[in-house]
Amino acid sequence: MSMAADTTRVERPPAPPKPWTRTRIIGWLLVAFWALAGLGFVIYLYNAWNIDLVQKYGPRYWSGLKTTIVLVGLSLLAGALLSVPVALARLSRNPVVNGIAYAYVYFFRGTPLLAQAFLVYYGIGQFSAELKAIGLWGFFRDAWNCAFFAFTLNTAAYQAEILRGAIQSVPKGQWEGADALGIRRWYTFLRIILPQALIVALRPYGNEIILMIKGSAIVAIITVYDLMGETRRAYSRTFDFQTYLWAAVIYLLIVETLRNIWDLIEKRLTRHLKR
């Protein structure tokens, strides 16, 4: 394709006029559609602006948003801790250890989060007498704890797979090189393998955070009123469709902000890999 290398200075010809090809027309039509949709959206929200509604439900949305962020944040952290042993078990050559970890990961990745939440909340609730006997009922009695528990188990399964894939992506030579230098294996893992693996895992981790934020929208069904739950509550009181639109705006803002922050982090951490 390239033919520029040997030519001496040649004047660049003027850009040919862009013809209105079919794709271009379709493209502009679609852009116009989005522009109109966006405009309609803004006009609708402007006209529907109702200070009573905002005063009444604004604080509720705020508390719902806090619930979402705290719940997802803590679940992700706890899941990250739990995912390390699971990932190591998945990498283990012991068939029993590996099998158990595989079953765990398969179960939580193969079933809907909603079903898992129900199973934990109502299913475990059925055994309240037994749980009381072993002193765990105090934890499972609370809906928030149940949601936290279900979310943690769920995200740990996904994070374990991310971590496992990332660790396996580090070339074997890194292990061998460290071995040759006489570095102990756990030290090799911690200081040589893991940092390289985490860079590979960065993008999937970012996706997992976003998936959890979106997935957490189901939690109101087990009586934890997060952003989505407050939205549904506001809608069922007012039947005003803007309640859902505001939720959409908030979720989009969170996800886009996170995505951009994550891009920045990734750029910064992979500086040394740029050529």
Place this chain on the structure above:
Amino acid sequence: MDKVAILLSWGDQGWADEIASGVVVTVALALATLPFGMLLGFFIALAKQSREPSLRLAANIYTTIFRGLPELLTLFLVYFGVQIGLTQALKAIGFSEGIEVNSFAAGMFALGVVFSSYASEVFLSAFRGIPQGQYEGGFAVGLSSGQTMRLVVLPQLIRIALPGLANLWLVLLKDTALVSVVGLSDILRQTGIAARVSKEAFLFYGIACLLYLVLAMISSIGISAIERRAARGNAR
């Protein structure tokens, strides 16, 4: 144990028949969504790799929205929003006839747009995996650009995209559970009703999870069969 056997029996006493109908709804919804979502995703991928910036912009707006919204919210927006919008639009142009978006159609549409925005990414990276020479070769033997796409690029594209699409299919199967919230009688709704009425929550929600696992396993078997078939031409 007798009690469990009755609860899981077929017929008026037990819940097996209701749950079986739930499985049918879940599978039907996922199967109906798949072609719709794939086709839409393919066109969005085409738009995203187009040289026309306006087309790329439009496609990017689409995927940003539907990948950023929680699936449950998308479902509500479609279920209530499209309904209200359509009814009002029809009223505005003088139709008094009601129009009804049923929950199956709403679920299919909502899951389809979500599926398509993820599928477009899969297709896009598959497009990038096809060397420019394939297009040039197609043109060189006198195929039109449509024919080149259909006969040369598409068969390879599907093979490259298969693992990604298979993954999205498994996600789709799980996402269908959300339609239970808008009243479609899928696996989770039927087991949920059984759990509440019989007060055997662990049993029935456990069954729901197992059914989803079984569907995932059957899918995996099907997917690897398709992958083997698709890889035939690649055998060395």
Place this chain on the structure above:
Amino acid sequence: MSFSTRFKLGLATAAIALAMGAAHAEDRMKLKIGTEGAYPPFNNLEADGTLTGFDVDIAKALCDEMKADCEFVTQDWDGIIPALQAGKFDAIIASMSITDERKEKVDFTNKYYNTPPAIVAPKDTDIKGVTKEDLAGKVIGVQGSTTHSNYAEATYTDSDVKLYPTADEYKLDLVNGRLDAVNDDIIVLKEFLATPEGACCKVVGTIKPDPKIHGEGAGIAVRKGETELAEKFNKAIDAIRANGKYKEINDKYFDFDAYGG
């Protein structure tokens, strides 16, 4: 997407029906009735997939009276009014209390029953009454988007009020021991107490209905402006009250007149 257009009662058709007079009365009206199916003994979905309950029987009697062919549609409670507005059905017969808040969105018929709310708690409870003070610090379960949830959230501000999508779910949690008390219609709660699971619990007391919150009893909701249909329902309610059909259904479920004073 598959859309199905559907016959809808409109002013135009009503006008035609009037113009054609009695001859047209033979043409049976088609109605879709929305209900919840998770609120025994008023409306409940059985294991064999059929709907039963007081609401359902009343609805059938009203349809007979109005010479209408009725079809039932089940819909989750928190989406039941939007679904009515969206045209998924033409009327809600699901023990919906007639409240001012709801009247802004839908039109109601006259009430077809009116019973007081109550508080139920485990048998070993230390809750003595139904006031705010009695329930302070307790966890109370109610179904969301109901008059009971509005009342509980407004009244029991020192308690932890938890909202459930259906009545069945708070019952599950009451049995499991997550809840100290629940608040709902006395009839619904008594029905629950009569089941084996309900043996755990007892009625602590009934709540004096607050007309501002609890409204004036349960009515049938129709889309705003469809007064014609609401009137037809009203006439039918009066008719079954008069001809003994209502009493027949009432006695099947209750040992007192649910219509109230």
